[in-house]
Amino acid sequence: MKQRTIKKDIEIVGIGLHKGVPVKMRLEPMPSNSGIIIYRSDVAVTIPLKKEFVVDTKMATVLGKDGVIVSTIEHLLSAIYAYGIDNLRIVLDNDEIPILDGSASGYCMLIEEAGIAEQEESKKAIKIKKEVVVTTEDGKRVSLKPSNRIVYDFEIKFNHPAIGNQKFHFDYSIEDYKESIAKARTFGFLHEVQYLRSIGLALGGSMENAIVLDETKILNPEGLRYDDEFVRHKILDAIGDMALLEYTMIGEYEAVAGSHHLNHLLTKKLYEDKDNYEIIDLEEASSEAKVFELAFAKQLSAE
Template sequence: MKQRTIAKSVEIVGIGLHKGVPVKMRLEPLEANMGIIFYRSDEGITIPLQIENVVDTKMATVIGKDGVIISTIEHLLSAVYAYGIDNLRVVLDNDEIPVLDGSSSGYCMLIEEAGIKELEASKKAIKVKKEVEVTTKEGKRVALKPSNHIIYDFSIDFEHPAIGQQAFRFDYSIEEYKENISRARTFGFLHEVQYLRSIGLALGGSMENAIVLDNTKILNPEGLRYDDEFVRHKILDAIGDMALLGYTLVGEYDAHAGSHHLNHLLTKKLYESEENYEIIDLEEADEESKVFQTAYARA
């Protein structure tokens, strides 16, 4: 199993969710062992995708360096991670990744337009050896558990008639990701949107790029893409947040009411002790390599 990048550069222009301003974004191939790197062309600052570069997790996952930030990276990273891309340069001329339609399906299409290129270097993955967990007194929980597969298991419980209790278990493959996860949109409540706009956030948010709910119902005239679109989007976000590990994950992610903040704490906790994980070479790890070969088979 070899490392992956994209076959050619691709570019889009879109609106940032919070600032509401146009952003030009270009994805560029990188050589082996370079990882995922962000570059703010307007500031001349490079920000590697590393846990220590996370600067905010309240409304989105935000990375930064020397006072320069890049916000709302999780949807793009979810698609990049799902396609098994190890090396990529993301060039932006503003401080936020375009939101597109609020899901990651547009990024899937962008990656497929670019094509995937295998490199000579062997692919590495991070395998969970010992369960790690982060919990809150309110009962929220995120955990990583040992497994020879790649599983995302998520549940939510909202006191809202259009959401309620939802659960979804995702057994990773690219085809399953495209079909069952990538189209799930971000969501928000009308009263929250109004507050966020009052403090200069969510300025680019609309029913074109999010599911919007009032106190009783979904306001989007087209309705939902899946009956349980809300929990599927939570999995989409979690996959993007786990990209901060720097390697594709082999293990089970299990969460109830997880968030960007808890996901960030979870990645940090996994790395606290080498007893929790091992970095495996997929040229040598036969069982895990077969999992990836199956997952990538039709991509």
């Protein structure tokens, strides 16, 4: 299997979640072995998509270099990673990725409009060889463990009547990602939104790009896209955060009340010991390549 990029440049303008200002974003093809990079055109700074450049994970995954940041990257990265794109430049004229409708669905449409091109160099993947776990004292847990498939399992528990305890198991494929994960929107509580706005954040947030809840109910008049939209969005975020591994993962991700911060600690911990993983060439590893061929089959045949 070969590396992938997009066929042509494609550009959109959207609103940043926290500053609430317009952001122009352009996706550009890149040659084989370039990786994913972000370029802030307003300050002429390039930030590679690598775990070493993560500077904040409190409200979103934030990359930074030389005092320049790019925030709320996880929804776009989730779509890029889900489509198996290896090489791409993301050009921005501000410090946030556009939030669109709070899901990854718009980014999927953007990628499909640009088209996907296979390149000359073989694709690589990271295969999990040993279980790696990050836990907290209050019972939160994220892990990566060996599997011959690409799997995401997530469980959330919220003391809220509209959420409660939700679990979702996702066996990866492009089609299932688009139908089951990409449409799930980010969510927040009204009291949190009010606080964030008081400190100059979430200025672009609204019920147009998030599910908003008060103490007892969902405030969005259209309701939910799925009964368990909340946990599905957590998987969307996790896929975006795993893009910081730099290679598509073969293995199983599991989380109980996981977060951007725990996901970052997990990617760092995985790379601390070379016995935890193996970087494989999908032109040489036929059994692993089959995993990707099955995952991409419908999407490739549709192009």
